Amino acid sequence: MKITVSEKKTEYEVVIGKGFLSSFGERFSVSGKTLIVSDDGVPQKYAEEVAKGLKSVYKFVITQGEGSKNLKNFSDVLAFMLENGFERTDNVVAVGGGVVGDLAGFVAASYMRGVNFYNVPTTFLSEVDSSIGGKTAIDFCGVKNSVGAFYPPKGVLIDTDTLKTLGKRQLSSGIAESVKMAATFDKELFSLLENTDDFERDAEEIIRKSLEIKKRVVENDFKETGLRRALNFGHTVGHAIESACFPRLLHGECVALGMLVFSSEEVRER
Known part of the structure; x- marks a missing residue:
């Protein structure tokens, strides 16, 4: 592929x-x-x-x-x-x-x-x-x-x-970045992530869909002056959490927490 x-x-x-x-x-x-x-x-x-x-x-x-x-x-x-x-x-x-x-x-x-x-x-x-x-x-x-x-x-x-040599936490950390792509640009990928019952079988498809999303974004905004900033979803708070909790939390875990913060009802209402 x-x-x-x-x-x-x-x-x-x-x-x-x-x-x-x-x-x-x-x-x-x-x-x-x-x-x-x-x-x-x-x-x-x-x-x-x-x-x-x-x-x-x-x-x-x-x-x-x-x-x-x-x-x-x-x-x-x-x-x-x-x-x-x-x-x-x-x-x-x-x-x-x-x-x-x-x-x-x-x-x-x-x-x-x-x-x-x-x-x-x-x-x-x-x-x-x-x-x-x-x-x-x-x-x-x-x-x-x-x-x-x-x-x-x-x-x-x-x-x-x-991927066969990665632990569950490392895999979950990566999945958080795919969730970021899906939540911002692709409901079909979100559905795949939500419903997969065989990660090993679907891993290549998840990678392909995630990279195709990023490809479309960076080809239109290479230096992150507009659209590409959407790919920072979860990262603003996530980087702060990562700095405070390093090395206890992995990058993807911090991004996941950052996405939760910005998906909360209180933040959306603002």
Whole structure:
């Protein structure tokens, strides 16, 4: 299954399927040096599968969690690339969740004014939401996503087999982002989320529908000046909850609480 996304005069493919991580290099015709950025919570086998077929592979592993989206890690990855002679024609690949994608994407946007960036999301949250849209960022001075860039990937590969290694809380966290998409733009997706009795069977369809919603939005409002702000539903309060409760609550859990706040009768009446 493929979705073509056009962002900022750039067009790229999102490929969705099962058991095909090892096809990454051939599928996107990746050449030159490749840095795979991951975290210590991502099964090592995923990065190993992505590395198959690539000629010159380097790896950088960060600590799992939002706390790793910091200036030090950003600087350390850039220094690692300089030390290993990366050029502007080389590649950065994020293999992991939203934190990995945000950090690796911002590194790719910044190194030598921009190198090729690819995203291989391995959490449900990143597969339904943050893998496309071009937002990259780190947290700075205690403010979430305050330093970053809009930088679209060259390609996105989503292998739903990666969901098999996620716990229930991580899956639920991702579902919250799908609920956000459905509540703001697609009642059919909302119905699917509400009525599914076999998540594994419906996961690919939920991912596809969620990404098609985001695709339509970001193609019309890449830099979030209007319509795209609707995708922040639940995030204004959610980010505040996340900052106050980190690391006890996951991002999607905080977004879900934020949506509840703004769906309350008291808020609607205002």
